[in-house]
Amino acid sequence: MATREWNPLDFDIGEEEDEEGTPSPSSISPPLQYFDRDRHVAFLEMMYNLMPHHYQSQEINRLTLAFFTISGLHLLRALDRVDKDRVADWVLSFQAHPRSRAELKIGQFYGFHGSRTSQFPPDENGVSARNAGHLASTYCALAILKTVGFNLLTIDKESILISLRNLQQPDGSFMPVDVGAETDLRFVYCAAAICFMLEDWSGMDREKAKEYILKCQSYDGGFGLMPGLESHGGGTYCAVASLRLMGYIEDDLLSKTVTSSIINVPLLLDWCMQRQAIDGGFQGRANKPSDTCYAFWIGAVLRILGGYKFIDKIALHRFLLTCQSEVLILHLNT
Ligand SMILES: [Zn+2]
Numbered sequence: 031m032a033t034r035e036w037n038p039l040d041f042d043i044g045e046e047e048d049e050e051g052t053p054s055p056s057s058i059s060p061p062l063q064y065f066d067r068d069r070h071v072a073f074l075e076m077m078y079n080l081m082p083h084h085y086q087s088q089e090i091n092r093l094t095l096a097f098f099t100i101s102g103l104h105l106l107r108a109l110d111r112v113d114k115d116r117v118a119d120w121v122l123s124f125q126a127h128p129r130s131r132a133e134l135k136i137g138q139f140y141g142f143h144g145s146r147t148s149q150f151p152p153d154e155n156g157v158s159a160r161n162a163g164h165l166a167s168t169y170c171a172l173a174i175l176k177t178v179g180f181n182l183l184t185i186d187k188e189s190i191l192i193s194l195r196n197l198q199q200p201d202g203s204f205m206p207v208d209v210g211a212e213t214d215l216r217f218v219y220c221a222a223a224i225c226f227m228l229e230d231w232s233g234m235d236r237e238k239a240k241e242y243i244l245k246c247q248s249y250d251g252g253f254g255l256m257p258g259l260e261s262h263g264g265g266t267y268c269a270v271a272s273l274r275l276m277g278y279i280e281d282d283l284l285s286k287t288v289t290s291s292i293i294n295v296p297l298l299l300d301w302c303m304q305r306q307a308i309d310g311g312f313q314g315r316a317n318k319p320s321d322t323c324y325a326f327w328i329g330a331v332l333r334i335l336g337g338y339k340f341i342d343k344i345a346l347h348r349f350l351l352t353c354q355s356e357v358l359i360l361h362l363n364t
Pocket residue numbers: 321322323324
């Protein structure tokens with residue numbers, strides 16, 4: 031892989047901008063022909079140190095942003111750029127704790143808060159007046175802790191798992207918080223990933239969750255986020271990955287007797303393959319433009335099925351490179 035020298039402090043490209051900060055045509059260069067690892071590492075390192083103003087509206091999802099940052103650095107083999115103990119301490123500071131064990135059964139969820147703004151200050155006993163633990167934040171918190179090598183078996187998993195049951199609905203789906211929230215496959219996936227990482231399935235009724243997931247497979251083979259909804263790349267990932275984590279399907283399903291699988295594997299494979307568009311990228315739904323994220327969502331499903339080998343990898347790679355941004359410099363200037 032080609033690399034080039036890049037100075038992270040060299041943010042000033044003032045000569046190439048007009049007074050409004052708009053890049054002049056001469057500064058708009060063709061897409062890079064290679065994955066610029068160094069610059070992606072620098073971007074993620076910046077996200078580790080501060081939250082640029084573009085992300086301020088996402089402050090409530092601070093742990094989710096941190097998950098992308100830490101897992102991104104991990105994938106790029108650059109986790110040495112962060113202080114792992116500090117990261118673990120910071121993440122643990124978002125965990126919601128009940129006043130007593132009895133509180134775990136009254137309907138609330140004692141997971142992790144998404145950010146400081148949803149975390150009320152603790153009283154003299156170290157307990158917050160109001161608990162706003164969120165399923166997605168809890169998934170991200172545990173995934174970060176696991177990525178930085180923290181031993182998840184040392185945390186108070188009982189609070190998480192007992193109260194997680196409060197979020198599961200009679201149809202098997204999950205709400206992300208304890209009051210008035212949507213329920214769909216995203217949160218079934220979060221719950222499954224939480225139980226998987228904590229190595230304890232007492233937090234959910236797996237059978238019920240499985241029944242819910244199976245109802246979401248559509249006539250065309252993909253999965254909608256809820257039963258009866260249009261097949262969607264994100265929903266399909268949540269469904270297939272949840273079944274895999276829960277142990278209902280195995281890796282490399284295509285090499286097994288697929289007729290005995292609880293899902294319609296040939297139809298699912300067909301739906302996934304049809305999502306690779308003419309430009310090489312993956313779309314989330316039929317007739318939608320390609321988007322980088324579906325290379326992950328649908329790519330991961332194909333990985334689990336063992337169908338990854340059927341995609342046009344060169345075309346996908348080419349598409350992803352056209353999505354690679356050079357505007358880190360511009361973001362920091364505007
Ligand atoms: Zn997307």
